[in-house]
Amino acid sequence: MEGLTEMTNWAVDLIDVRKTYGRTVEALRGVNIQVGRGEIFGLLGPNGAGKSTLVKIMMTVVRPTHALGTLLGRPLGHRGKLERTGYLPENHRFPHYLTGAQVLDYYGALGKVPRTRRRAKAKELLDRVWLTQWADTKVDKYSKGMLQRLGIAQALMNDPELIVLDEPTDGLDPVGRRDVRELLIELKNMGATVFLNSHMLSELEMVCDRVAILVQGLVARQGRLAQLTERAIEYRITAAKDLADAHSKLAVLGASVDGRTVRLAGDELGKVNEAIDILRERGIPIESVEPQRFSLEDILVEAMGDGAVAPAPIARPAKG
Numbered sequence: 001m002e003g004l005t006e007m008t009n010w011a012v013d014l015i016d017v018r019k020t021y022g023r024t025v026e027a028l029r030g031v032n033i034q035v036g037r038g039e040i041f042g043l044l045g046p047n048g049a050g051k052s053t054l055v056k057i058m059m060t061v062v063r064p065t066h067a068l069g070t071l072l073g074r075p076l077g078h079r080g081k082l083e084r085t086g087y088l089p090e091n092h093r094f095p096h097y098l099t100g101a102q103v104l105d106y107y108g109a110l111g112k113v114p115r116t117r118r119r120a121k122a123k124e125l126l127d128r129v130w131l132t133q134w135a136d137t138k139v140d141k142y143s144k145g146m147l148q149r150l151g152i153a154q155a156l157m158n159d160p161e162l163i164v165l166d167e168p169t170d171g172l173d174p175v176g177r178r179d180v181r182e183l184l185i186e187l188k189n190m191g192a193t194v195f196l197n198s199h200m201l202s203e204l205e206m207v208c209d210r211v212a213i214l215v216q217g218l219v220a221r222q223g224r225l226a227q228l229t230e231r232a233i234e235y236r237i238t239a240a241k242d243l244a245d246a247h248s249k250l251a252v253l254g255a256s257v258d259g260r261t262v263r264l265a266g267d268e269l270g271k272v273n274e275a276i277d278i279l280r281e282r283g284i285p286i287e288s289v290e291p292q293r294f295s296l297e298d299i300l301v302e303a304m305g306d307g308a309v310a311p312a313p314i315a316r317p318a319k320g
């Protein structure tokens, strides 16, 4: 029955989401985001971009100024679908007098997980986030990283179809971050959809299928990581000596020259070869020729530099 009434096949479909806090703080200015089922989706952006606000609107913790769209095929705020969603809030705090196992039991109960199932699930999840030894220790003795792992476990108590994580790697050391990445991939392999927020870009490059870059309350870029990074490429030619002699010729090619390095934007091999010819004609030895694929970080910096980012169009993008 459920399947027949699904309105859309997106796990998350947000349309024109806006939030103004008070009269003046425009945290979200018309955000459109689509997440396919079974994807790991990363919402990236600098501090204050509006990432947590968007997630809180999805989870009905914050009331939007305007919002349309669906979560798991039902209108935002649908109770049944929220029960199928796991949520790790930012800066979460657990009651300090509870043990790790009790925290999971407590959140399981909030998520309407039956008592008997809660016990088994808590045990399984504590094991999954490497906290079995700490199950009966009060959380006020936990380190920041342990609290974060417990927070992720808490979000999984109800076997969610959609997992929404606000800064899941916050406070974790490099090993902890890698462990979380592996966990996210495991969840995806089990068929869940993961929606996560982060300002730590390099973390996400490794696991996200698609990302949206939020800048000042607007989506500046959205798409598959490969798509976002492939058009942003340049070649760097490093010579063994200063290039002052070849400078003007290289400039005609559109290259920028800095000391012994020539940089050519784009991936036009013809131009790269022309630049090499210019150096060779002058007897300048070449040390290396390297394509530089831009990182997500570069893309973000570029997106932020655009200044006035236009609201993303409401037109539905093709899936995938």
Ligand SMILES: Nc1ncnc2c1ncn2[C@@H]1O[C@H](COP(=O)(O)OP(=O)(O)OP(=O)(O)O)[C@@H](O)[C@H]1O
Pocket (backbone or CB within 6 Å): 021, 022, 025, 026, 027, 045, 046, 047, 048, 049, 050, 051, 052, 053, 054, 090, 199
């Ligand atoms: N309850 C609130 N009242 C007023 N302004 C708020 C409130 N919550 C957030 N804001 C403002 O809304 C904007 C977006 O904040 P938000 O927390 O959503 O950003 P973020 O992208 O999650 O940032 P961070 O990376 O620091 O977590 C900021 O300017 C913030 O100061």
Ligand SMILES: [Mg+2]
Pocket (backbone or CB within 6 Å): 051, 052, 053, 090, 166
């Ligand atoms: Mg935040």
